Amino acid sequence: METDLDPLRSVLEERSHDGYLIDDDDSDSDQRYVSGFTAPDAYQTLVTADGEVHLLVSGLEYGRARKEADADSVCRRADYDYQELVAEHGADEGRVRTIAAFLADHGVDSIAVPRSFPTGTADGLRERGLEVAVEREGVVEEIRSRKTPWETNQIGATQSANEAAMAAAEGLVAAAEIEDGVLVRDGEELTSERLKEEIEITLLRHGCALDETIVACGADGADPHNRGSGTLEAGEPIVIDIFPRDKGTGYFGDMTRTFVRGEPSEELERRYEVTREAFETALETIEAGVAGADVHDAVCDVIEDAGYETLRSDPSTDTGFIHSTGHGVGLDIHERPSLSPTGGELEPGHVVTVEPGLYDPEVGGVRIEDLVVVTEDGYENLTEYPVALEPRAT
Amino acid sequence: METDLDPLRSVLEERSHDGYLIDDDDSDSDQRYVSGFTAPDAYQTLVTADGEVHLLVSGLEYGRARKEADADSVCRRADYDYQELVAEHGADEGRVRTIAAFLADHGVDSIAVPRSFPTGTADGLRERGLEVAVEREGVVEEIRSRKTPWETNQIGATQSANEAAMAAAEGLVAAAEIEDGVLVRDGEELTSERLKEEIEITLLRHGCALDETIVACGADGADPHNRGSGTLEAGEPIVIDIFPRDKGTGYFGDMTRTFVRGEPSEELERRYEVTREAFETALETIEAGVAGADVHDAVCDVIEDAGYETLRSDPSTDTGFIHSTGHGVGLDIHERPSLSPTGGELEPGHVVTVEPGLYDPEVGGVRIEDLVVVTEDGYENLTEYPVALEPRAT
Incomplete structure (x- = not known):
C-alpha cells in the first residue's frame, strides 16, 4: 500500500525534528501502518525528515521484514551490537543504547514521538543526549483516518x-x-x-x-x-x-x-x-x-x-x-x-x-x-x- | 485473585514515590493484572504507597469496573471534570489534567511508571509539576512471573x-x-x-x-x-x-x-x-x-x-x-x-x-x-x- 506520509514530514519540518520514531509491536496500528510490517514483539520504525522509512528489528524478524515491510531499509539489532550492549548494560539500557545507535546511524538526534511512545525509551534516549518531543496531535492517526x-x-x-x-x-x-x-x-x-x-x-x-x-x-x-x-x-x-x-x-x-x-x-x-x-x-x-x-x-x-x-x-x-x-x-x-x-x-x-x-x-x-x-x-x-x-x- | 503487590510497595518506599501509575488498556498485561479489570480503551490504575489500588475509568466502564475490578476504589473521569477540561484544553491536555486531578485527589505527586508508560502522559504530568520516574526493572512483570x-x-x-x-x-x-x-x-x-x-x-x-x-x-x-x-x-x-x-x-x-x-x-x-x-x-x-x-x-x-x-x-x-x-x-x-x-x-x-x-x-x-x-x-x-x-x- 502507498501511504501518504507528507503530513508527518510537514510536522517534522515545522518543528525541526530529524525524525519520527515509533517503538511498539504491531498491536499499535500506527506502527503497523507506517512500517507495513507486523511482529508480536516491539520493533522500531523511523521516518526521517526526507520521508524515508527505516526499521530496526530482531534477527528473528529480519528476513521477513526485508520481504514484507514498506521500508527503505531494514536494520538488525545485531548491526548495533545489541547482545554486547545488553551483556554490558542490562536488557533495558542495552536496548535503549541500540536504538540510540540506530538513530545516530541515520543522522538523527532530535525526534518526535507519538503520545503512546514508551517513557522508558524516551527518558533513556534523553539521557543519551537526544531531543525527544511528543507529537500531541496524532498526525499518523490523522493520516490513517x-x-x-x-x-x-x-x-x-x-x-x-x-x-x-x-x-x-x-x-x-x-x-x-x-x-x-x-x-x-x-x-x-x-x-x-x-x-x-x-x-x-x-x-x-x-x-x-x-x-x-x-x-x-x-x-x-x-x-x-x-x-x-x-x-x-x-x-x-x-x-x-x-x-x-x-x-x-x-x-x-x-x-x-x-x-x-x-x-x-x-x-x-x-x-x-x-x-x-x-x-x-x-x-x-x-x-x-x-x-x-x-x-x-x-x-x-x-x-x-x-x-x-x-x-x-x-x-x-x-x-x-x-x-x-x-x-x-x-x-x-x-x-x-x-x-x-x-x-x-x-x-x-x-x-x-x-x-x-x-x-x-x-x-x-x-x-x-x-x-x-x-x-x-x-x-x-x-x-x-x-x-x-x-x-x-x- | 489475591495479588501480592508487596515488591511494588517496596520499590515505592525505597525510591520515595507516592504511587505507581499504569495508563494503558487491557492489552497491557501489567494493567490487567494489577487492576483485575479489562477494557479496550485506556484507563488508569494507581497503586499508592500503602498498597491500595485505585482505578480511573470512563463513565461507560464505571458500573462494570465497580463490579469486576480488584480495586479499593473506582473513580470516574467525570469526577474530575473531564468533559469540561477537554472542552477548554483539547482532548490530550484535558486527559492529562484529569489524570493529574485524580492523582492529587489521592495525595500523589511523585510517581513511578512502567517503561511502557505513554510519554505523552508522562511529559504532560511533568509539565503540571509531578515527578515521574521510570521503574526500569519491571517489578510488576517480576510479580506476575x-x-x-x-x-x-x-x-x-x-x-x-x-x-x-x-x-x-x-x-x-x-x-x-x-x-x-x-x-x-x-x-x-x-x-x-x-x-x-x-x-x-x-x-x-x-x-x-x-x-x-x-x-x-x-x-x-x-x-x-x-x-x-x-x-x-x-x-x-x-x-x-x-x-x-x-x-x-x-x-x-x-x-x-x-x-x-x-x-x-x-x-x-x-x-x-x-x-x-x-x-x-x-x-x-x-x-x-x-x-x-x-x-x-x-x-x-x-x-x-x-x-x-x-x-x-x-x-x-x-x-x-x-x-x-x-x-x-x-x-x-x-x-x-x-x-x-x-x-x-x-x-x-x-x-x-x-x-x-x-x-x-x-x-x-x-x-x-x-x-x-x-x-x-x-x-x-x-x-x-x-x-x-x-x-x-x-
Missing part, C-alpha cells in the same frame, strides 16, 4: 465476512421455536453463547477473528457495553453487534442489527422505527465538509423529537440515546473521526460507523449500525445487509 | 483446550491418505490452512482464541517463525505450534508437536530423537534455584554432543538449535523468566515452556514443547499430550 481505495476495499471485505456471520446468527434466531417464552432449537434453549459461537466460526472460515461480540437480549441489551449471556427470550429485542478483524490485513468491520422473535411490544416497535429514522437521517446528513458533530446533532434531533432523552438533552441520562452516533474504523475498531459532539469535519475517505440506538432496561436495547465511507457528495455504504426487526430464515 | 495456584490452574485449563486442538490436528494428519507424495483427505490435498482452521474451531469451542498458529511443513518448518502454508507432504516433518489464550481469564497455553506421515528419513528420525533427548534433559534439569541459563546449557550440551550447531557453539548459525529453550507464559505469551543464555534463577510458581528444536531447510524443522510449572524440587507438567513422531488417529 483518510483511507486509500485499497484500504476501503479491505474494510469492505471484512464487512462482507461480517455479513455472513450476521446471516448465520439471524438464521438461528429465525429458525428457533418459541416454547414457554424462550427461543428453543433442537430441544435446547437458544443462548447468546450459542449465537456467538456460530458468529465466530463463520468469521473464522472467512479469515477473520474477533475478541468479543455482542449478543444481548432484553435488559442486557439496554447497556451498550454488555456482551450478553444466557437464554434468548421471545418478544424481547436481541442486539447483535459484530466487529471482526481480518487476520491478514488487520482491517476491521462493524455492524449491528436488532431482531425480535415473537410479538414485539408496541413501544419496542416504535423505538425501532425511531432508531431507523435516526439512522437514515444520519446517512442523509453525511458528506465531505459536514462536521461529525452535525451528523450527531441530526440524530439527537430525531430522537428528542420522538420524546426520548439523549446525552444532549440530559447529560446524566442512562436511558434513551446514550452514546455517540459513530466512530472511524480501520486498523483500529475505534479511530478517527468521530460522529459525536466533538466530531470535526468529515473528509473523503473517512470510514465511519453510523449506529444510533435507544436503551431502557424496561424495554431492552435497539441499535442499527452500518459502516460507510465518506465521499465528496455523500457516502458509499460498505454494508449491504437488510434492516428489519423480524429475522429472516437464511 | 510467580503464579498463584489459581493462575497455574487457569494456564492448565488453557493448555487442556490446546491439547484438544492438537488432537484434532493430529487426527487429520493421521487419517489422511498419501497420494503422489502429499497428504490427501476426501479427495482434496490436506493443507496447513485446513489444519489451522480445525485447530481454531476446536479452540473456539473451548472458549479460547488465537491470533496465529504454526502448521509448518518441510522447509517452512526450518524457520521457527514461519507460520506455514500450502499442501502437507509425506515424509516431511510437520511442526504444529499452538499458543491459545482463554478469552475469559486471559491466560495462555503453549505446546508444539512434530509429526511425519509416511516414511521419515533416517536423518529426520535422528533429529527427532536428539530433540526429544534435549527436551527430557531440560525437564530433568528444571527446579527452583536452578538458573534458566543452566537449563538452556543442558539442552545445548545434548544438541552439540549429537553433532549439531547451536547459537552457543556458533552465534551466526542459521541451522541447528537457533532459539532459546523456553520462556515464561501467563497473561502474555512471552514473559519472564527465560530459559536462555541470560536466564536467571527459577522460582516456585514460574510457568515456562520447554521447547528445544532442530532446524535445517534441507531436512525441515523438529520441535517438541511442553508447558510446566517450576516447583521446589522439580516441576509439574501442565501438558499431558504424548510425544511421538508418528501421528495417532484421534
Whole structure:
C-alpha cells in the first residue's frame, strides 16, 4: 500500500525534528501502518525528515521484514551490537543504547514521538543526549483516518465476512421455536453463547477473528457495553453487534442489527422505527465538509423529537440515546473521526460507523449500525445487509 | 485473585514515590493484572504507597469496573471534570489534567511508571509539576512471573483446550491418505490452512482464541517463525505450534508437536530423537534455584554432543538449535523468566515452556514443547499430550 506520509514530514519540518520514531509491536496500528510490517514483539520504525522509512528489528524478524515491510531499509539489532550492549548494560539500557545507535546511524538526534511512545525509551534516549518531543496531535492517526481505495476495499471485505456471520446468527434466531417464552432449537434453549459461537466460526472460515461480540437480549441489551449471556427470550429485542478483524490485513468491520422473535411490544416497535429514522437521517446528513458533530446533532434531533432523552438533552441520562452516533474504523475498531459532539469535519475517505440506538432496561436495547465511507457528495455504504426487526430464515 | 503487590510497595518506599501509575488498556498485561479489570480503551490504575489500588475509568466502564475490578476504589473521569477540561484544553491536555486531578485527589505527586508508560502522559504530568520516574526493572512483570495456584490452574485449563486442538490436528494428519507424495483427505490435498482452521474451531469451542498458529511443513518448518502454508507432504516433518489464550481469564497455553506421515528419513528420525533427548534433559534439569541459563546449557550440551550447531557453539548459525529453550507464559505469551543464555534463577510458581528444536531447510524443522510449572524440587507438567513422531488417529 502507498501511504501518504507528507503530513508527518510537514510536522517534522515545522518543528525541526530529524525524525519520527515509533517503538511498539504491531498491536499499535500506527506502527503497523507506517512500517507495513507486523511482529508480536516491539520493533522500531523511523521516518526521517526526507520521508524515508527505516526499521530496526530482531534477527528473528529480519528476513521477513526485508520481504514484507514498506521500508527503505531494514536494520538488525545485531548491526548495533545489541547482545554486547545488553551483556554490558542490562536488557533495558542495552536496548535503549541500540536504538540510540540506530538513530545516530541515520543522522538523527532530535525526534518526535507519538503520545503512546514508551517513557522508558524516551527518558533513556534523553539521557543519551537526544531531543525527544511528543507529537500531541496524532498526525499518523490523522493520516490513517483518510483511507486509500485499497484500504476501503479491505474494510469492505471484512464487512462482507461480517455479513455472513450476521446471516448465520439471524438464521438461528429465525429458525428457533418459541416454547414457554424462550427461543428453543433442537430441544435446547437458544443462548447468546450459542449465537456467538456460530458468529465466530463463520468469521473464522472467512479469515477473520474477533475478541468479543455482542449478543444481548432484553435488559442486557439496554447497556451498550454488555456482551450478553444466557437464554434468548421471545418478544424481547436481541442486539447483535459484530466487529471482526481480518487476520491478514488487520482491517476491521462493524455492524449491528436488532431482531425480535415473537410479538414485539408496541413501544419496542416504535423505538425501532425511531432508531431507523435516526439512522437514515444520519446517512442523509453525511458528506465531505459536514462536521461529525452535525451528523450527531441530526440524530439527537430525531430522537428528542420522538420524546426520548439523549446525552444532549440530559447529560446524566442512562436511558434513551446514550452514546455517540459513530466512530472511524480501520486498523483500529475505534479511530478517527468521530460522529459525536466533538466530531470535526468529515473528509473523503473517512470510514465511519453510523449506529444510533435507544436503551431502557424496561424495554431492552435497539441499535442499527452500518459502516460507510465518506465521499465528496455523500457516502458509499460498505454494508449491504437488510434492516428489519423480524429475522429472516437464511 | 489475591495479588501480592508487596515488591511494588517496596520499590515505592525505597525510591520515595507516592504511587505507581499504569495508563494503558487491557492489552497491557501489567494493567490487567494489577487492576483485575479489562477494557479496550485506556484507563488508569494507581497503586499508592500503602498498597491500595485505585482505578480511573470512563463513565461507560464505571458500573462494570465497580463490579469486576480488584480495586479499593473506582473513580470516574467525570469526577474530575473531564468533559469540561477537554472542552477548554483539547482532548490530550484535558486527559492529562484529569489524570493529574485524580492523582492529587489521592495525595500523589511523585510517581513511578512502567517503561511502557505513554510519554505523552508522562511529559504532560511533568509539565503540571509531578515527578515521574521510570521503574526500569519491571517489578510488576517480576510479580506476575510467580503464579498463584489459581493462575497455574487457569494456564492448565488453557493448555487442556490446546491439547484438544492438537488432537484434532493430529487426527487429520493421521487419517489422511498419501497420494503422489502429499497428504490427501476426501479427495482434496490436506493443507496447513485446513489444519489451522480445525485447530481454531476446536479452540473456539473451548472458549479460547488465537491470533496465529504454526502448521509448518518441510522447509517452512526450518524457520521457527514461519507460520506455514500450502499442501502437507509425506515424509516431511510437520511442526504444529499452538499458543491459545482463554478469552475469559486471559491466560495462555503453549505446546508444539512434530509429526511425519509416511516414511521419515533416517536423518529426520535422528533429529527427532536428539530433540526429544534435549527436551527430557531440560525437564530433568528444571527446579527452583536452578538458573534458566543452566537449563538452556543442558539442552545445548545434548544438541552439540549429537553433532549439531547451536547459537552457543556458533552465534551466526542459521541451522541447528537457533532459539532459546523456553520462556515464561501467563497473561502474555512471552514473559519472564527465560530459559536462555541470560536466564536467571527459577522460582516456585514460574510457568515456562520447554521447547528445544532442530532446524535445517534441507531436512525441515523438529520441535517438541511442553508447558510446566517450576516447583521446589522439580516441576509439574501442565501438558499431558504424548510425544511421538508418528501421528495417532484421534
